[in-house]
Structures are given as structure tokens and as C-alpha cells.
Amino acid sequence: MTASFIPPKRILMGPGPSDVPQRVLEAMARPTIGHLDPAFVTLMEEIKAMLRMAFKTENALTFPVSAPGSAGMEMCFVNLVEPGDKVIVCRNGVFGGRMLENVKRTGGVPVMVDDAWGAPVSPDKVREAFKANPDAKVLAFVHAETSTGAQSDAATLAKIAQEYGALTIMDCVTSLGGTPIHLDAWGIDAAYSGSQKCLSCTPGLSPVSFSQKAIDKIQSRKTAVQSWFLDLNLVLGYWQSAGKRTYHHTAPINPMYGLHEALVILEEEGLENAWARHRAMREKLKAGLEALGLKYVVEESARLPQLNSVYVPEGVDDAAVRAKLLADFNLEIGAGLGDMAGKIWRIGLMGYSAKQENVDYCLNALKACLK
């Protein structure tokens, strides 16, 4: 007989999931209702409105995909890219590479703009890519690279795309709620995020938002969207507010309760206050990390407050330290991905984890493990 699973109580300071407030956990445990229940429609409408607040957008088509951020990414690409469409893909870490994979699988023609891991995307290179490919239909970039902790200048990148009449797809999985995003002011056409980063909900949902220009492209496609589950033409009927909702799939009811509560908490704090808290906590963490002699991977000007990548000091065993942090301190920090595996640590200050107690605890634990 299998016993019930009682998870250890961790302090989550990796690249996500982040610590989940008790209020969100309790919301997850409220009684399940049907996905066609009138009360669920109310829940959906409130989630959509609060996501618009978080994204700083008026986009009607703003909602959580019923699956993790990878599915949100795929929704953007399979709907906005048709076979033969040229897509300029900026790659400065793991998730830009995943965008390339998505473009290939839609039959799009990728044009790569590569920057070093840890560097932000270079607007100059993007401009060059558009000059060489003025027929590019889409620009895709990662706002906050979760694999390195680098932040790119989304406003400038989106502006270049607009000059060439291209749509913009932005990955903001790690930025939403933690560092400024202005979807409408920047003119982003499609954005996807995750529930488990700076929103401090449990993983499994991917907030997305699409501009009218994006919808126009989707509705004028010549080919069918290759995914049934992610086809916005079908999902639109499910998530639309006006008139009769059509059944598409069964939404994950209880995780929606959790996301709703996480957004209520964000609304209570105020989005700008949340951004400021992330910055403030990051200053404290930075001072402590530097006192420990740790060096940042990313240049100061491009550092994300919510994800601090530092080099593993020479002679220190990456895996052993992380194992000790977990075993002795119940503290999770992130390892490096891809080329940076074994070389860096990624210390998250996301959402509910961005607080003084966590900063102090993490610095003390690191100090003990680096002795």
C-alpha cells in the first residue's frame, strides 16, 4: 500500500517555483465546481481582469492557458507562425533556444540573433537582422532569461519590430509581477508567462495575452493551427466573456482558485509596490552575496532583481553545496542549465520568496555551506 505523500517544507529560492503563500495553498483546497458552472465564469472573468492589470494591457484576449509555461510558449508560436513565415529569434539562453525549436516545428523559417549567455539581447543585432530580412513576420525574444538572469530591453526590441511591421512574441515567464512589464506601451503582440514565478502560485498555468494585431493574424491564417489543444480560434470560444461559452476542454478548476488568490494578493500589494519590493530585496541579497565573495554572471545594467546568477567559486562542488542546502537547510537554489551546468547558481527572489527573512536565511545558509 502506498502512503499519502507528505512533502518536506522547503524554502524555494531557485528559478521557480517560488514559495507559495498559505492563502494560495488554502484556495487550492476549496471545493471543486464544474467548468461550466456560472460561478466559474465569474472566477474566469476576475482572473482575466487581474492578469490585464499585471501585464499592463487592455488586451481582451488575456487568460491563463491550462498548462505550464512551455505550453503558453507553444500557443504563441503555433498560432502566430505559419509555414514559411520568417521569424527572428533572439537566443541568449535556454529559452531562446526553445523558441527556435518551436519555430522549426511550425514550419517557420528561423533567423537567429545570438548573444552570449548572460548578456541581454542586442538591439543592434536585431536591427541588422531586420535589415537583412525586412520580410520577417515575427520577432521573438525572452524578456527575462530564466537560465541566466539577464533582462533584455523589451521596449526597444518591440519598437524595431514595429518599424518593420512584424509581430512581437515575448517570453515573460520570469518577469511578470517581479519587474516592470508594459505590454501595451511597448506594443507587444503576444506574451506568455508562468504561474509559479513572481506570481507565487503553484506551477501549471501559463498566463498569456494577445493584441488585436495578433488576433487579426490568427483569424487570417491560410493554414489550420497544428495543435487542437492550443488553437486560439477554439480557445477563444471558451474564454470569451460575451454570449454563450462553448465547451473546449475542462479547465483545471482548483489551480485557477490558486491563481485567483495569488492575483488578489498582488492587487492588494499593488503591482508597482511588488516591483519595488523585488528591487529592494535584490539590493540586500546582492550586498550579502558580494560579501561572500560571489561574482554575478550578468552585467549590473541587465540584471534581473528576481533571479540572481552567480558563479560557483573555484574549487567548490556545485552539486554538493546544493545537496547540503537542501538537506540541512531545506533551501532550494537553482543549478545552471545547458552550458552553464555546474558553473553557476541561480538564486531566486520571486514573488512571496522576495522577503527579508528569505534573504537572511539564504545568505546564512550559503555562508555555512561555503566555509
Added chain:
Amino acid sequence: MTASFIPPKRILMGPGPSDVPQRVLEAMARPTIGHLDPAFVTLMEEIKAMLRMAFKTENALTFPVSAPGSAGMEMCFVNLVEPGDKVIVCRNGVFGGRMLENVKRTGGVPVMVDDAWGAPVSPDKVREAFKANPDAKVLAFVHAETSTGAQSDAATLAKIAQEYGALTIMDCVTSLGGTPIHLDAWGIDAAYSGSQKCLSCTPGLSPVSFSQKAIDKIQSRKTAVQSWFLDLNLVLGYWQSAGKRTYHHTAPINPMYGLHEALVILEEEGLENAWARHRAMREKLKAGLEALGLKYVVEESARLPQLNSVYVPEGVDDAAVRAKLLADFNLEIGAGLGDMAGKIWRIGLMGYSAKQENVDYCLNALKACLK
């Protein structure tokens, strides 16, 4: 300011979600851990083992997709069907139609076997389809049609496919845990289900299982799987037990706690006992529905115990009755889908909802509303 969302307490006797036991809800609220935490690996392994128990399979590749049943369906089709592959699709309700949509979007060549809504799939017609298309690579059918409550003879259908060397994809969204499934004995190559039906977990996860023959097909594909999120070649690395797990996507941690607890409850009861309970409760419900003068849609021999479709009596307003059941009794039953909208009710006895209290409550509420 948006207030926290407090859902009404419903009794769920529609086509899913079903009532969720308090133990499962409480499991959902346990502290979140990271998806790369060693404790999460334990959780995954236990879930996989218990799903094998529920599917009656030894398939190593048995796990929950991090998304609803529709994504589980899509995972089966995008991995097992390559452009040009002939697929025999049995359609006797909404979900057979959705299979057709999936085949089209993979570039497969569908061969339709149509039966009336409410009837089971005809093995004779399937045999004819194979005779006319001996080169068909895949047979796809729905074991338990959620739109009608009809059960098809999976063992016989799979046997025909085997005679022609074709793989079998089976939708068992509504059957898993509620009515006998013998994946290995029947020789099913790919099956997908949902967490929110007879397993009585919250919606959002899709248990799937793949045979070695299915894996061989996937590994010998000439074309890339069109979905990145659902590509089993990548997911395999994430869910495999042996060796180093590679990062693919962030799993929905807390819903996994819920699924684990739901499976522990199933294990405690015993799978065969759960099947017997569904049958027993269905006999009681049937007697009561017939006493109310309600007529079943499906012939006795093909009726699913866990989903009872009855015709809306002449002169009765479908929507008004369902609205009254919800408003006055907090009771959800299902409406008809597609061609059956307005014509039938679907009364679920799934998982935790399959109990005497629910049967009595539902019959009394219906009696009051039909007066």
C-alpha cells in the same frame, strides 16, 4: 479590489469533474516543492506505479501529462501519427470527432467509421474498414463516450487492429477507475484519461500509457513531432526513472499531490471494488430514474455505469431544470453536447460521486424539479 473567490459547495453529478474527496483537496494544499527536488521524484515514481495499477498495465511509460485530457489525446496523436499515415477513427460521439480533428492536424489520413451517437462502435464496421484499408497504421476509438454514455468493446476492437498490425489509441477519459480496463490484456498501445472523472481528483492532469510498440514507432519516426510540449522523445527524459532526469517543463506540483492522494484512495479501496461500487450505484440510480419515467439513451448492453444519459422528457425545459437543480439543490448534472444539446441529460456517478447519498439526493432533486 477583487475579493478572494469562495466557490459554492456543489454536488457534482455531471460528466466530470466529479466530487473531490476532502483528502484530495487537503493534499492539494500541502507546501509546494521544486520539480527537481528528490522528494518530487519519489512522488512521480509512486504516481506512475499506481497509474499502472489503475490501467492494468506493465507499461514503463505511464505517467500524467501536465495538462487536461485534451492534451493527453493530442500527445497520443502527434507522437503516433506521421504525415500520410492512415488512421481508422471511430466516431460515435463528440470525442471521436475530436480524434478526427487531431488526425487532420498531424497530416494523417483519416478513415472514418461512423456509428450513431449513443451506440457503441461496431466491430463489424471496423473490420470492414481494415479490409478496405489494410495499410492503416492506427485504430483510434473512444472506450467510454463522455458525450453519450456508451461503452465500446475495447478488447474486440484492439484485437482487430492487431490482426492488421495497426497500433491502437484508446480514449479512456471517462472509464479509468470506473469500469474495467485491461490495457495489457487487450493490447492497447496508447491510452489517455483524465484526473477529474472516476479518479475524483481535480481537473488538469491526463494519465497516459504507451506500449513498447508505441515507443518503437515514436523512436523510428521520420519526421519531428510537431508539438514541443507533447513530444514524447523529450518528455521521456523527464519522466524516466533511471539515471539523470533532464529538465523539460515545470510540472504542476500541487495537482500532482492531489492525483497521488486520489490514487492512494483507489488503492485502498481496490480497483475491482471501485468498479463494483460504480456498477452497484448505477443499478440504484437506474431504478430511480426509471421510476421517474426517464428513458435511457444507450441500449442496456452498452451502458456505462458511471455516466447515465437519459432523454429530457417531452415538454420539459432542459435548461430550466438544470438551473433549478443548481440553484435550489447545488446539484450539477450534465447537458447534452452537439446534436444532443437540449435533448439529453448526462448524470454522472464517477469516483467519489458514486455513492448512495448522491444517488438518493439526485433522485429526490430530479423528482422535485420534474413535478
